[in-house]
Amino acid sequence: MTALEASGTGTGPATDAKASVAGSTPVTPAAFNPRRDRRRKWFEIAIFVGPALLIFLVFVIFPMIMAARYSLYKWDSRQPFELAEFIGFDNYTRALMGGTDPETKEIFWKAYAEPFWNAVGNNAQIIALSMLIQLPIAMIIALVLNRKFPGRSSVRLIIFAPYVLSEVVAGLMWLMLLDPRGPVTEMLAAIGISDPAGGWLEDPQAGFWTFFFIVSWKYIGLAIILFLAGLSGVPPELQEAASIDGASWWQVQWRINIPLIGPTVRVWAFLSIIGSIQLFDMAWVLNKGGSTGQYSTIATLMVDIGTQRNDGGYASALAIIMFIFSMVAAITYMTLVMRRDNGARAGKGA
Amino acid sequence: MATAVKDDTTRKAGKSRARTRLGGDSSIYVTIFVALIAVGLTLGPILFLGLGGFRTNGQIASDPTGLPDPWVWENYRNILTGSTFWEFTLNSAIISIATTAGVVLFGTMAAYPLARYSFRGREGVFLMFTAGLMFPLTVAIFPLFLLLQDLGLGGMWGLIIPQIAFALPVTVIIMRPFLAALPDELEEASFMDGLTRVGFFFRMVIPLARPGMVTVGVLAFLGSWNAYLLPLVMLTGRDAPTTLPLGVTQFQGQNAANFAGIMAYTFLAMIPALVFFLMMEKRIVDGLSGAVKG
Structure with a gap:
């Protein structure tokens, strides 16, 4: 489930990037039947790039996005993530300066x-x-x-x-x-x-x-x-x-x-x-x-x-x-x- | 006349050679001296380790720096006749070979259209792979671990597939210029002869790109063989195979008092990588400096 969701989010930047370089003109050499040839070309590209892109999106990009997401939660990793509590940037402020709450600041400074x-x-x-x-x-x-x-x-x-x-x-x-x-x-x-x-x-x-x-x-x-x-x-x-x-x-x-x-x-x-x-x-x-x-x-x-x-x-x-x-x-x-x-x-x- | 000119040039050449050696013949001793120190600092610790494996714990305790006296084969024999060392080595070998094969195959395939087709989004896809260099496995380790659990990817595949994924960026980056440099005439001639692009890839690109593929393969193999964090984290979760680096730390943890045994085990664990290095030294150095230049 999460994996599907993942590859979805992962493709986001790719499509954006595609749009941004749309200006470069595609050249099709040796075109006999342009339409069939073009479809064939895209099919070939998909076959060649597809496996690498899929593995890369699922196992590199998706975990990176999830790391960013997890970092905003208070989460005991022995529990399922559904039980985690959203705390914004608290994890970051704890690391950098012991949190923003003056009451816990001293303890958190020492601990984090x-x-x-x-x-x-x-x-x-x-x-x-x-x-x-x-x-x-x-x-x-x-x-x-x-x-x-x-x-x-x-x-x-x-x-x-x-x-x-x-x-x-x-x-x-x-x-x-x-x-x-x-x-x-x-x-x-x-x-x-x-x-x-x-x-x-x-x-x-x-x-x-x-x-x-x-x-x-x-x-x-x-x-x-x-x-x-x-x-x-x-x-x-x-x-x-x-x-x-x-x-x-x-x-x-x-x-x-x-x-x-x-x-x-x-x-x-x-x-x-x-x-x-x-x-x-x-x-x-x-x-x-x-x-x-x-x-x-x-x-x-x-x-x-x-x-x-x-x-x-x-x-x-x-x-x-x-x-x-x-x-x-x-x-x-x-x-x-x-x-x-x-x-x-x-x-x-x- | 001719001889005079020749004499003159040889004399000049001789003189300039003498000048280049300026500081001259004594400076070669400086070079050799530095070389010896560097070699000693590099090899010394490894030799100490290997020799330590030939001693007993008693020998090491009474004289830490001494030579084996008498030489004891027991430490090495116990490890080599036991099953775990070979099992771990085999695990590491299978995982590294599979990772290498996957990286080289998928990486070269992906690099091919990125190098030789023109299509919308090409630079975008390439840029994304390039950005992958900034995402080390270390950063993604926990989400990756959870993802592998959710997908039910355990055992060897749980190590092989993520390692392929994280080695792809550098592979695509090295292979793309390599494939782009193949002459266009070759492609045209092949199309003229009725070869399709797919046919061109298998008949022409793969054979011609072999040096590049060996280079990226060697780097991927070393990376996988030496990997520690992913096998470590995977091992704590499900029954992932123990690789050699993990095996060494396990042995060390279980035999903390057996100083000589740990030395022998660590020394043996170094040998496959060193043998691989001796076989592939030129490729590794070329690959690294190539990756650096590219």
């Missing part, structure tokens, strides 16, 4: 807003640290490795390997290694870096940094490989010409290589930001965001509330907030960066 802002802060810190720490490290490694040396292809292969592992196994691996009795903890202690009071992961302060380290271990290979792919597209003549003119290695990198792989860097930054907003698996596997939420993310908070507290409405509000963050990132990226890169490409006369 505090964990929410803690998670948002962690997501934001991961984004910022990716740009400030992962990016420069990956860039330096890529620039240094961007030359011929013995074993080059194996080195690239190995550096990229963690990216293909699941966050689950990568997370569990580090959980073992960084256990208070684990080998890496012991090794670090042997060279004078003793683990913090609560352990590498559970310490309220150090836990976040350990988490960031693990995320970086898994994902920095992607940055390096993308940057290397970008660097291989820089014409070697440019670098040669610059060094003949007496530019130092650093000057060549700084003036030629880094600016020329700008588009690649921006794309990586976008992927990294979107990934950071939606980070879930790793934080959940380590310890559901940490016992004091030291590395909780919006997604872990959402799943925690949805499955442990069965607050379907509030969990959905968090989902929508997460979606809004992703959308803002995507739209900012598209308007700022793509216009610039495409403009540059068009300028080259491609």
Whole structure:
């Protein structure tokens, strides 16, 4: 029942969009019998696009719309949705500022807003640290490795390997290694870096940094490989010409290589930001965001509330907030960066 | 005369090569040094994990950083002779292969008219798929779970179909320019030879688009193989199959004290993905940088 209703609502935007591009003139090549041909064409289009469109509308668009709807209700998700009570934007105001009711504000601030802002802060810190720490490290490694040396292809292969592992196994691996009795903890202690009071992961302060380290271990290979792919597209003549003119290695990198792989860097930054907003698996596997939420993310908070507290409405509000963050990132990226890169490409006369 | 010119150019080439290596022959050691550190930081933890699986819990407790002494095969043998590890791996394999097949088939089919037909609403449909990139599965997980329950979609299909749906946007986005780039002459010639558009799709597009299909397929496979949230949520609801990532966390939960066992299990769970990566490395990298450029 709900599914039918769903695909109905889901088609809405599509038909709107259809109308908006009605101006583009349809061209029908090789038309012998125009009418029959046109009907046949639409039939073919339906056959080709239909399955994908149907699956997409039912399993992507419809759940998104339902998430938006649920987020406006007070709903114990163990009960059928019919029993839910419409509360407008209360779930959102609770997350953002502990609700609007002065009487409950203090309690709700502690219960809703505090964990929410803690998670948002962690997501934001991961984004910022990716740009400030992962990016420069990956860039330096890529620039240094961007030359011929013995074993080059194996080195690239190995550096990229963690990216293909699941966050689950990568997370569990580090959980073992960084256990208070684990080998890496012991090794670090042997060279004078003793683990913090609560352990590498559970310490309220150090836990976040350990988490960031693990995320970086898994994902920095992607940055390096993308940057290397970008660097291989820089014409070697440019670098040669610059060094003949007496530019130092650093000057060549700084003036030629880094600016020329700008588009690649921006794309990586976008992927990294979107990934950071939606980070879930790793934080959940380590310890559901940490016992004091030291590395909780919006997604872990959402799943925690949805499955442990069965607050379907509030969990959905968090989902929508997460979606809004992703959308803002995507739209900012598209308007700022793509216009610039495409403009540059068009300028080259491609 | 000719030789003199040649000499001159070779000398110049030699000189410029020397200049490019500026900072010169010693800088290769910097490169190798950085490469070694990067490789060590990447492989070190994985080796530690694998070696830990060859030790007993007693060995690990008394000397966490030591090598296996003696080497113990028991942890690995127990896992590999038990049924659950293989069962989970098989589940993951079936789900990932089915997801990949569905994504590649439906995605390429959808991309074909979007690339090569002109019709009203074409850009609108494409835009909608593009917008799908902003809807990650994480955001839709609870409504999706309820929807699957309402539809009675459990078991493997409850994982395969949503994973296909969420992988479609990136597939359509990569495949559309790929299919649009096929030369028009090819299409005209095929129509001249009496091939219909449907015939053209099956006889010409699919064979020619194979590189693109492999690329999107590899990405879809990895995504499905590594998926965690959907199997996790589905498992709590109905008897969904346990996939390998879930299996590892289950084993860890049930054997919390068996440090060496967890290490062995986690290490074994890494191997299929690493083997797949070794086989498909070029495709994965091309796919990612292709997706990035496209």
